[in-house]
Amino acid sequence: MEFTKILTRFENIPNSRALATYEKHGGYEAAKKALTQTREEIITLVKDSGLRGRGGAGFPTGLKWSFVPKTADTVYLLCNNDEGEPGTFKDRYILELSPHMLIEGMIIAAHAIGAKKAYIYTRCEFYDEIRWMNEAIAEAYQAGYLGKNLFGTNVQVDLDHYIGAGAYICGEETGLISSLEGKKGQPKLKPPFPAISGYLGKPTIVNNTETLAAVPWIITHGAAAHRAMGTEKSPGTKLFCVSGPVKKPGVFERPLGYPLKKLIFEDAGGMLDGKQLKAVIPGGASAPVLLPAEIETLTLDYEAIAAAGSMLGSGAVMVIPHDQPMMELLRILVNFFHHESCGQCTPCREGTGWLASVVQGVEEKTATPEDVEKLYQIAVHMEGRTICALSDAAAMPTKAITRKFADELKRSIRGI
Amino acid sequence: MADTVTFTLNDKNVTVPKGWTVMQAAKQAQVDIPHFCWHPGLSVAGVCRFCMVHVQGARKLEIACNLQATEGMIVRTDTPEVKEAHKWGLEFHLINHPLDCPVCDQAGECGLQDFYMQVGKYKSQMTRPKVLKPKAVDLGPRLILDTERCILCSRCVRFEEEVTKTGALGIFDRGDRAIIGTYGEEKIEHNYQENLVDVCPVGAFTSKKFRFKQRVWFLQEKSSICPGCSTGCKIKVHARTDRRTYYRVKPEIDETVNGFWMCDKGRDTIAHLNREHRLPQSQMRIDGKKQTVPTAQALESLRRAIETAGAEETALLVSAHYTVEEYEAFFHYFCDQLGVTKVYQWRAETEDRDSFDGILLRGDENPNTAGLRAAMRRVKGRTVPIKNEIATCVSKKPKVVVALCPEVPFTSPWFQEDLKQLAGISHVSLWTCRYEATEVAGITSWIPMKGFAEKTGHFLNYEGAKRELQEAFPSATAEALSVVEAVQQMAAIATITTETATL
Numbered sequence: 001m002e003f004t005k006i007l008t009r010f011e012n013i014p015n016s017r018a019l020a021t022y023e024k025h026g027g028y029e030a031a032k033k034a035l036t037q038t039r040e041e042i043i044t045l046v047k048d049s050g051l052r053g054r055g056g057a058g059f060p061t062g063l064k065w066s067f068v069p070k071t072a073d074t075v076y077l078l079c080n081n082d083e084g085e086p087g088t089f090k091d092r093y094i095l096e097l098s099p100h101m102l103i104e105g106m107i108i109a110a111h112a113i114g115a116k117k118a119y120i121y122t123r124c125e126f127y128d129e130i131r132w133m134n135e136a137i138a139e140a141y142q143a144g145y146l147g148k149n150l151f152g153t154n155v156q157v158d159l160d161h162y163i164g165a166g167a168y169i170c171g172e173e174t175g176l177i178s179s180l181e182g183k184k185g186q187p188k189l190k191p192p193f194p195a196i197s198g199y200l201g202k203p204t205i206v207n208n209t210e211t212l213a214a215v216p217w218i219i220t221h222g223a224a225a226h227r228a229m230g231t232e233k234s235p236g237t238k239l240f241c242v243s244g245p246v247k248k249p250g251v252f253e254r255p256l257g258y259p260l261k262k263l264i265f266e267d268a269g270g271m272l273d274g275k276q277l278k279a280v281i282p283g284g285a286s287a288p289v290l291l292p293a294e295i296e297t298l299t300l301d302y303e304a305i306a307a308a309g310s311m312l313g314s315g316a317v318m319v320i321p322h323d324q325p326m327m328e329l330l331r332i333l334v335n336f337f338h339h340e341s342c343g344q345c346t347p348c349r350e351g352t353g354w355l356a357s358v359v360q361g362v363e364e365k366t367a368t369p370e371d372v373e374k375l376y377q378i379a380v381h382m383e384g385r386t387i388c389a390l391s392d393a394a395a396m397p398t399k400a401i402t403r404k405f406a407d408e409l410k411r412s413i414r415g416i
Numbered sequence: 417m418a419d420t421v422t423f424t425l426n427d428k429n430v431t432v433p434k435g436w437t438v439m440q441a442a443k444q445a446q447v448d449i450p451h452f453c454w455h456p457g458l459s460v461a462g463v464c465r466f467c468m469v470h471v472q473g474a475r476k477l478e479i480a481c482n483l484q485a486t487e488g489m490i491v492r493t494d495t496p497e498v499k500e501a502h503k504w505g506l507e508f509h510l511i512n513h514p515l516d517c518p519v520c521d522q523a524g525e526c527g528l529q530d531f532y533m534q535v536g537k538y539k540s541q542m543t544r545p546k547v548l549k550p551k552a553v554d555l556g557p558r559l560i561l562d563t564e565r566c567i568l569c570s571r572c573v574r575f576e577e578e579v580t581k582t583g584a585l586g587i588f589d590r591g592d593r594a595i596i597g598t599y600g601e602e603k604i605e606h607n608y609q610e611n612l613v614d615v616c617p618v619g620a621f622t623s624k625k626f627r628f629k630q631r632v633w634f635l636q637e638k639s640s641i642c643p644g645c646s647t648g649c650k651i652k653v654h655a656r657t658d659r660r661t662y663y664r665v666k667p668e669i670d671e672t673v674n675g676f677w678m679c680d681k682g683r684d685t686i687a688h689l690n691r692e693h694r695l696p697q698s699q700m701r702i703d704g705k706k707q708t709v710p711t712a713q714a715l716e717s718l719r720r721a722i723e724t725a726g727a728e729e730t731a732l733l734v735s736a737h738y739t740v741e742e743y744e745a746f747f748h749y750f751c752d753q754l755g756v757t758k759v760y761q762w763r764a765e766t767e768d769r770d771s772f773d774g775i776l777l778r779g780d781e782n783p784n785t786a787g788l789r790a791a792m793r794r795v796k797g798r799t800v801p802i803k804n805e806i807a808t809c810v811s812k813k814p815k816v817v818v819a820l821c822p823e824v825p826f827t828s829p830w831f832q833e834d835l836k837q838l839a840g841i842s843h844v845s846l847w848t849c850r851y852e853a854t855e856v857a858g859i860t861s862w863i864p865m866k867g868f869a870e871k872t873g874h875f876l877n878y879e880g881a882k883r884e885l886q887e888a889f890p891s892a893t894a895e896a897l898s899v900v901e902a903v904q905q906m907a908a909i910a911t912i913t914t915e916t917a918t919l
Contacts, residue, residue, distance in 0.1 A: 167590075169590075184586075184587070184590075189460065189461070189462040189463075189482055191482070338591060338592070339591065340591070341590065341591040341592070342590050342591070343568065343587070343589075343590040343591045343592065343593070343594035344461075344463045344568070344570070344587075345463050345464075345465050346463065346464050346465050346466070346505065346508045346509055346567065346568070347465050347504070347505065347508050349508075349568065349591055349592050349594065350508040350509070350511050350512060350592060351508060352591060352592070353512070353547065353591060353592035354508075354511055354542070354544070357544040357545070358544060360544075361544060374541055377541070378541075381500075381501070381504035381507075381508075384476040384477070385465050385468070385477070385501065385505075386465060387462060387463070
């Protein structure tokens with residue numbers, strides 16, 4: 001079955017990253033069109049399209065843009081390309097296929113919010129992608145797609161590329177802003193929200209790479225065409241990153257509302273021989289784990305996964321096989337969040353450390369079966385208590401694993 | 417009405433100015449909300465996550481410190497969910513805290529202890545080894561930091577950023593490895609170090625001067641005014657009355673003058689008050705030998721000297737370290753009753769009175785220059801320029817000098833040198849609480865004075881604002897007098913003498 005492709009439409013096109021290739025396939029026509037429209041027209045169109053933030057939270061993009069005060073003199077657009085959620089490798093795929101799609105989306109978004117200056121914040125581990133992005137930015141400047149008087153209008157968009165230093169927390173939008181400001185990467189207290197006071201205290205919109213890259217297609221094809229895909233509340237397509245012991249792991253662009261089992265067992269080729277499905281993490285490391293019974297009829301959209309007690313998140317579908325010890329999985333997850341907690345909020349700073357320490361106790365053979373319940377209780381009280389969602393991100397999978405695999409965890413503590 | 421909002425806090429209607437947070441409103445309404453990182457004199461950090469409150473209609477608990485009060489909002493601090501959040505909030509703060517209260521100076525005034533009694537009282541779930549961090553870090557001439565006790569509330573970091581604007585402190589590393597520190601090997605050397613001890617809600621920052629000196633529950637506090645400069649910071653003096661010993665000075669909140677802070681110099685203004693530095697009793701030089709005498713005898717001798725020499729041959733040399741009430745009594749007696757007209761200021765020869773460090777400390781290191789000038793204007797009938805007049809005083813060759821000596825030693829290093837100028841005068845009576853530096857040839861009598869913490873009254877600060885010394889400790893030396901008391905005693909002696917003469 002073929003699907004309309006928005007973000008991966010340059011798959012299988014040779015030399016897809018080059019500006020000439022992008023132009024040949026209609027590149028920058030959407031920006032040219034958008035720059036003749038008013039800011040309100042674009043925001044309305046994006047609102048109507050139902051596009052939701054693809055970084056994980058699924059916040060309506062057009063609505064976010066509309067929060068920028070109309071009277072603001074300096075506004076910034078930031079692209080969150082600090083893809084760090086374990087299991088996620090979708091944004092790098094966009095840069096691998098077509099960095100110009102992101103640039104074009106950013107020109108349109110910058111115009112819509114009135115930003116003359118935009119930044120892309122990329123994680124430093126994306127060695128090749130950084131180079132490709134830099135080349136694309138240089139090409140775009142060369143061709144007059146960036147800078148002053150774009151497309152003969154008085155619109156100005158300058159774009160800089162900033163490379164992070166490797167902290168997961170800088171993928172949180174206000175953590176990213178702090179980092180870009182040259183400060184320690186720590187999320188900022190809200191309110192005020194970035195749309196009112198963000199980068200350097202100015203109104204700032206932070207959008208995920210995948211979100212921005214989808215914008216040119218929406219401008220070209222209209223809101224209705226976007227809504228024709230996906231579900232009513234989750235329109236459009238989404239990149240899903242399937243990893244784990246499946247035959248064809250990789251990135252798949254599918255309309256939202258797509259059946260999860262179909263993605264795993266058909267598109268990704270199903271489990272490797274000899275492996276059986278034990279559980280699925282549907283949306284990145286912070287999404288609660290789901291049991292096979294829970295994904296029977298589950299569809300990949302924000303509402304359905306939330307109703308199942310997990311989240312769509314970044315679209316990182318991690319497949320867990322029958323022979324994966326859950327204590328080991330839990331250890332990896334809590335160690336990750338312990339390592340990445342910025343440490344400013346007490347429940348997260350102490351909670352992530354405590355979770356990691358309790359799990360460490362299993363290895364040291366000092367743990368008791370009651371520690372499983374303790375892990376759950378710690379997680380419960382870490383959730384919803386902090387400035388950003390990292391604490392929740394550590395708590396949610398811990399809660400799910402300690403509830404759904406309590407017996408297995410207790411057995412591994414007893415060493416049987 | 418548009419400038420205020422009214423909302424409900426635990427069933428109580430609270431009206432506060434628009435823009436106030438629930439935390440500020442709760443303080444005003446005297447509703448306790450446990451907190452660590454919030455401090456009224458610093459920006460809101462919202463990181464301790466302890467001040468959770470329930471807001472009707474909200475999806476989850478909110479932090480009171482960053483929650484603006486809005487009209488009709490319904491807030492509760494006592495729901496089971498809030499109580500659970502407070503307990504766990506405290507547990508998270510304590511799991512890596514060393515719990516070394518028995519050897520911690522903060523014990524007795526520690527946020528962790530207080531809130532444990534208020535909202536904690538649980539059995540800790542923590543059974544794992546604690547995270548270990550650097551202890552007893554020397555951070556400056558007055559500061560020791562224990563990073564294990566630290567709960568990373570960031571108050572100290574914000575103080576350095578917002579008040580001293582030095583940005584000297586930062587939080588290094590992250591997660592539960594995070595520690596407070598300075599950059600590199602730098603030390604904090606500014607004049608506001610001990611405010612870090614004050615803002616620290618736990619025992620992470622301790623004062624080198626106060627460390628291991630005294631358990632705080634043995635201390636009594638009295639509200640007074642710092643005598644260290646003309647700003648007149650409101651302070652609390654901490655002392656043990658049973659030992660007649662002064663231990664420390666802390667700022668008291670006074671939004672009109674010092675806010676929440678005071679400088680380190682001001683904290684040293686109690687050093688001279690302890691007995692070892694004090695003139696214990698009145699003394700007189702009799703036949704060239706210094707002898708302890710009853711105060712009445714010394715005052716009577718002074719009275720006789722004035723009678724003999726005449727009021728016109730008597731001079732008053734007055735420093736600006738005394739209260740308005742004391743000047744009033746002093747001038748009323750000596751000038752109005754005895755008829756003395758030679759009145760001279762006594763202060764540093766060179767001081768940059770206009771200098772100001774931008775925070776609190778002023779170049780005029782006298783607490784009551786304005787009060788003294790006002791009093792002198794009354795007795796002299798004209799405004800006197802501010803300067804040291806000891807040379808003028810000596811040049812007038814008075815036969816008797818009554819000197820109200822400067823009290824705080826480190827703001828009057830010129831004291832002993834100046835005293836030497838009085839050598840040729842036949843009767844010099846020093847009214848002083850200091851013992852040191854007064855052993856100078858030519859002094860006739862020494863009357864022991866009370867220190868600033870031992871008397872009530874008021875100073876007028878650099879802008880003429882009334883700064884009230886509200887409470888007094890009993891004097892560290894039993895015989896010390898305020899100027900008011902000394903004058904009363906002297907007047908009483910004089911009366912008796914006159915009566916005796918009439919008989």
